[in-house]
Amino acid sequence: MPWFIALALLVVPILEIYVIIQIGQVIGGWPTVALLLVESALGAWIIKREGKRAWNALQSAFQTGKMPGRELSDAALVLVGGTLLLTPGFVTDIFGFFFVLPFTRPLARRAMSSFFTRRLNTQLGTAGLGGFIPGAGGGPTSPRPSSSDDVIQGEVIDPDNK
Secondary structure: OHHHHHHHHHHHHHHHHHHHHHHHHHHOHHHHHHHHHHHHHHHHHHHHHHHHHHHHHHHHHHHHOOOOHHHHHHHHHHHHHHHHHHOOOHHHHHHHHHHHOOOOHHHHHHHHHHHHHHHHHHHHOOOOOOOOOOOOOOOOOOOOOOOOOOOOOOOOOOOOOO
8 A cells, every 4th residue: 555655646746737737728827827726715615614514513423422433434534635625736626625525525435435344354354344343244243054064073171070
């Protein structure tokens, strides 16, 4: 995974510069700069609004004693999306808006959840979370099929009767 981050840190700025130059050639230099400034201002406003909304939902979940799974993932998406929106460029703004906007965040949440589930299953093996979460399957909590061939030969040693 660290190689992926290093590659992204090299490729994303080059891609951003390329896209900015291409847009600048189509609409002009000053309109491109103005568009970047408008995107940043709009992004900051949306981050402020959605950040407050995510924080209030998180506090409400804690006060009611509810497990804040969706609220935590929303807060994480707003944080990552806000970082991307404040980074100058069009490509990062597209992903930032996807993470922050309330009507696209459920899609991002679903993608993030499936990514982390696959990652956990890869790290923990094929059993996945079955050994840790009851009813998740694949682990020691799952019922084992019975068989008459499950006889283990051995000797019982009782420490009291020597």
